[in-house]
Amino acid sequence: MLAYLTGRLLALLPVLLVVGAVVFLLIHLTPGDPARVLLGQDATPEQVQALRHDLGLDRPLIVQFGLWLARAVRGDLGLSIFQHVPVTDDILQHAGPTVMLSLLAITVALLIGIPAGVVSAVFRNSWLDQGSLALAMLGAAVPSFWLGLSLIVVFAVNLGWLPSSGYRSLSQGAGLSLHYLLLPALALGLPNSSLIIRFTRSSLLDVIGNDYIRTARAKGVNERAVIFHHAFRNALVPILTVVGLTFAALMGGAVVTETVFSLPGVGQLVVSSVLRRDYPVIQGVILMVGTIYVLINLGVDLLYFLVDPRVKY
Amino acid sequence: MAQGALFSPAVSPARPGAAGLLWRMVRRRRITGVGAALILIVVLGALAAPLLAPYDPVALNVPDRLLGPRDAHPFGTDEFGRDILSRTLYGARLSLLVGALVTALAATAGVLVGLAAGSSPRADRILMRIMDGLMAFPDVLLAIGLMAALGPSARNVVLSLGFVYTPRIARVVRAAVLVVIRLEYVEAARAVGASGARILARHILVNCASPVIVQGTFITAYAMLGEAALSFLGVGVPPQVPTWGGIISAGQVYLRQAPWISLFPGVAIIVSVLALNLLGDGLRDFLDPRLRYS
Numbered sequence: 001m002l003a004y005l006t007g008r009l010l011a012l013l014p015v016l017l018v019v020g021a022v023v024f025l026l027i028h029l030t031p032g033d034p035a036r037v038l039l040g041q042d043a044t045p046e047q048v049q050a051l052r053h054d055l056g057l058d059r060p061l062i063v064q065f066g067l068w069l070a071r072a073v074r075g076d077l078g079l080s081i082f083q084h085v086p087v088t089d090d091i092l093q094h095a096g097p098t099v100m101l102s103l104l105a106i107t108v109a110l111l112i113g114i115p116a117g118v119v120s121a122v123f124r125n126s127w128l129d130q131g132s133l134a135l136a137m138l139g140a141a142v143p144s145f146w147l148g149l150s151l152i153v154v155f156a157v158n159l160g161w162l163p164s165s166g167y168r169s170l171s172q173g174a175g176l177s178l179h180y181l182l183l184p185a186l187a188l189g190l191p192n193s194s195l196i197i198r199f200t201r202s203s204l205l206d207v208i209g210n211d212y213i214r215t216a217r218a219k220g221v222n223e224r225a226v227i228f229h230h231a232f233r234n235a236l237v238p239i240l241t242v243v244g245l246t247f248a249a250l251m252g253g254a255v256v257t258e259t260v261f262s263l264p265g266v267g268q269l270v271v272s273s274v275l276r277r278d279y280p281v282i283q284g285v286i287l288m289v290g291t292i293y294v295l296i297n298l299g300v301d302l303l304y305f306l307v308d309p310r311v312k313y
Numbered sequence: 314m315a316q317g318a319l320f321s322p323a324v325s326p327a328r329p330g331a332a333g334l335l336w337r338m339v340r341r342r343r344i345t346g347v348g349a350a351l352i353l354i355v356v357l358g359a360l361a362a363p364l365l366a367p368y369d370p371v372a373l374n375v376p377d378r379l380l381g382p383r384d385a386h387p388f389g390t391d392e393f394g395r396d397i398l399s400r401t402l403y404g405a406r407l408s409l410l411v412g413a414l415v416t417a418l419a420a421t422a423g424v425l426v427g428l429a430a431g432s433s434p435r436a437d438r439i440l441m442r443i444m445d446g447l448m449a450f451p452d453v454l455l456a457i458g459l460m461a462a463l464g465p466s467a468r469n470v471v472l473s474l475g476f477v478y479t480p481r482i483a484r485v486v487r488a489a490v491l492v493v494i495r496l497e498y499v500e501a502a503r504a505v506g507a508s509g510a511r512i513l514a515r516h517i518l519v520n521c522a523s524p525v526i527v528q529g530t531f532i533t534a535y536a537m538l539g540e541a542a543l544s545f546l547g548v549g550v551p552p553q554v555p556t557w558g559g560i561i562s563a564g565q566v567y568l569r570q571a572p573w574i575s576l577f578p579g580v581a582i583i584v585s586v587l588a589l590n591l592l593g594d595g596l597r598d599f600l601d602p603r604l605r606y607s
Contacts, residue, residue, distance in 0.1 A: 018446020022455075029462035141586035143538055145545050146561055146579035153572045164568075252451020256542050260565070270454070274461040274548050286458045290449045 008301065012294055019290040020072060023283050024065050030279070033057075037279055040081040077284040082276050087284035090269065097167050097265035101188065101254050104181050106247050108189025109196055114239070116193070117200025121208065122227055132197055139194030144253050148187035148260035155183060165262040184261040188253050192246050199242040203235040210234075237308050244300035248293040338599045345595025351588035355581075359405035366399035370555045379571045389573035391563060400555040401578050407556050408537050408585065411471055415536035416529045418475030423482020424525060428513055430483065431490025441487065444480035452477050452535065453542050460548045467550045474539050478532045485524035493520045523600035530593035534586045541582050557582050 030037050035051040043051075052058060071077070077087035112135075120132035156164035162183050168176045207213065208231050216230045217223075255267030262268070266285055273281040339346035358365060367386075368374075374394035382389045388397035426444065430437040447455070452474075459473035493499065494517060502512050543549030544558030552559050557578040564574030 014442045015445050015449060018443050019449050022446060022450070023458070026458050026462045029459070031464075137587060137590060138583070140590055141534075141583045143541055143545075143558075143561075143579065143582055145542060146575065146582065149561065149565060149568060149572075149575050150579070153568055157569050157572075249451055252453040255451075255454055255457065256546060259546060270457060271546050271548065274457060274546075277461070279461065282458055282461050286450065286454055289451060289454055290446075293449045293451070 005302075008298060012298060015294055016291065017069075019294065020069050020287065021065065023287040023290070024068050026283060026286070027279050028061075037277070038078070038081065040277070072287060077287070078280040080273075080281050081278045082273070082281075087280045090281060091266060091284055091288060094264060094266045094269045096169055097258065097263040098251075098254050098267060100170070100177070100181055101184055101257065101263060101265060102247070102250055104178075104185035105188035105192065105250050105254070105257075106243070108185050109193040109246060109250070110243065112190065113193035113196025114200055117197045117239075118204060118227070118232065120197065120201040121204035124205065129201075132201070136194040136197040139191045139197075142191050143256075144188050144191050145256045145260050147190060148184065148257055151183045151187055152260075167263045167265075181263075184257050184263060187260065188250060188257045192250050192253065195242050195246055196239070200235070200239050203238040204231055207231045207235045233307075237304055240300050240303055240307065244296050247296055251289050251292065334599075338595050342595050342598055344591055345598075348588045348591025348595065351584055352592060355405055355585050355588065356409060358402055359409050362399075362402040362406055366396070366402045368396035368399045370395065370399040370403040371553070379567065381571070382573055388577040389571065391560070391571070391574050392567055397560070397574060397577050400560055401557070401581050403555045404557045404560060404578055405581060405585075407467065407550060407554060408540060408582075411467065411474070411540045411550075412533040412537040412589075414471045415474040415478060415540075416533045418471060419478040419482050419532055420525055420529050422475070422479040424486050424518070424521070426479065426483040427486025427521070428490060428518065431487040432494060432509075432513060432517075437487070440483070444483050447477075447480045450477075452539060456539055456543060457546070457548055460543060465548055465551055467554065470540055470543055470549050473543075474536045477539070478535060481532060482525060482528055485528050486521050489521040489524050490517055493517050527593060527597045527600060530589055530596055534589035534593065537582065537589070538586055 027037065033048070033052075035048045035057055036043065039047055039051055057064065075088050077091075079085065080087050080090050083090060116132040116135060120129045123129055152164045155162045163180055164183070166180055168180045170177050204227075213226060213231055216226045221230070254265065255270060257263075258265040258267035259271055266289075270282055270285045273279075273285075335346075335349060339349070372395070374390075377386070377390050377394035378392055380386055380390040380394075386396050386398065388401060390396055391400070426440050430440040430444075450458075455477050456470075456473045459476060460469060463469040463472065499512060499516055502516050507515075540549060540556070541558035541561070544552075544556045545562045546558075547562065549558060550556045552563070560578040561575045564571065564576075564578075567574055
């Protein structure tokens with residue numbers, strides 16, 4: 001186990017290095033001098049020169065990358081051009097809504113995806129199966145931002161049940177927070193349930209075809225226990241993989257959903273930073289999300305160990 | 314047992330054209346036909362937009378602003394009195410063009426990377442680490458970062474999304490190359506003295522076509538969704554060009570008075586992406602039965 005863990009962590013390093021390199025090179029794709037880009041239009045030539053020296057822009061690209069990476073690893077992502085605060089602080093201040101939205105949205109996706117997938121597999125080729133698959137097809141085609149706007153029209157504008165925008169943190173009360181986050185979580189969770197439906201269905205169908213399921217049925221275990229105790233637990237491993245993938249896709253989708261519902265999260269931070277050309281913030285957010293994604297995948301791999309005793313490292 | 318069941322389609326002697334292939338695909342899975350028909354309708358609508366659109370998609374007509382759907386404007390009008398049906402039809406042109414160009418770019422780059430990685434273990438180690446790293450970013454977020462660096466324009470949307478989806482093609486091509494390169498006919502080609510480049514181009518590449526076509530269909534769908542998201546956020550195609558994402562974004566302000574502005578382009582996105590996904594599923598079933606879902 002320990003050897004596996006070390007190996008797995010070492011294998012992460014090249015991937016994280018590429019993640020860092022992509023984010024680092026983004027700034028060099030922009031036309032013009034990165035120092036001027038980083039400082040914004042109203043910087044004096046002296047400031048630009050000082051930053052050039054600070055960032056080592058006169059040195060080879062690879063050295064610059066090394067210096068930048070060394071800072072990034074210590075959590076120093078530079079200063080925001082617009083707010084003049086450390087990017088790390090800026091991101092952390094906006095993290096709350098994004099984390100809450102992502103967690104609620106994956107909950108929605110699981111609450112829809114797993115039951116729909118199980119029903120689909122158990123009642124294969126029935127109208128329930130067709131309905132679940134149709135839902136999955138539709139979910140994969142609906143842009144989450146359009147679904148968000150449609151939910152606002154129905155539930156906020158016409159019915160007046162839920163607010164159309166804004167955010168209340170958990171400290172202001174869990175109920176109130178949920179009230180504000182329900183529509184965004186539905187808008188983001190529904191489209192992301194489609195992969196979970198399809199994978200739960202196919203994974204469960206694979207398992208149901210096994211001999212031990214026939215044995216369990218033959219010895220008179222009731223169908224509910226066969227599905228949940230014998231089949232579902234074994235179908236869980238591939239499902240976990242797709243839940244990890246979905247969570248990552250969802251963090252990208254959160255960027256767009258936050259804009260629809262005016263949630264003051266990381267997504268809104270990155271979009272407003274693009275419009276203000278605040279490159280250090282854009283780099284910081286992308287680096288952080290990429291790193292979280294890599295870590296989530298690691299977490300999923302380690303979860304296999306808990307879920308499936310056959311997996312030995 | 315029927316004759317057809319004995320032979321897989323890949324080795325059957327008859328080589329039907331595209332229409333014949335589509336017909337056989339539709340017979341296997343009827344919903345594929347629905348997808349193909351819907352895509353055809355969207356493509357024809359986009360091509361014939363100047364003939365079909367009842368109004369100029371960009372000309373202002375303020376007296377008719379924010380009209381609901383009615384005979385003269387089946388999809389209603391926006392805050393400048395522009396006809397939403399006309400704008401949606403013209404939006405299809407840009408959306409499909411971006412989808413097609415992104416797919417072409419990702420397929421070209423992905424095939425080159427995949428061929429190099431599949432045929433050289435040394436290149437494989439480096440290239441696939443890079444591809445893994447690129448796939449660690451959520452699609453839309455990486456595209457936003459690239460758009461921030463390159464600046465908003467339709468061309469840059471194509472470049473950004475093409476870059477974002479290259480690893481998906483590279484992965485399937487690499488996997489196909491690794492299988493094909495061990496087959497006996499490659500050995501035979503080598504034995505008769507064919508050069509490495511010729512083997513790659515004439516013998517290996519053609520056998521990677523199926524996964525590229527299947528992935529390419531899905532990438533077209535992703536790219537259309539991605540373009541819509543970027544334009545919706547205001548970091549994609551500049552707003553003066555009618556795009557589906559852009560129209561939806563403009564309608565966001567008038568959600569209370571005129572929800573139809575955002576409604577119809579959204580339906581257009583759903584229909585197009587659904588159609589491409591249905592077609593992609595049909596192609597996957599038909600071209601690569603091993604990858605079938607159930």
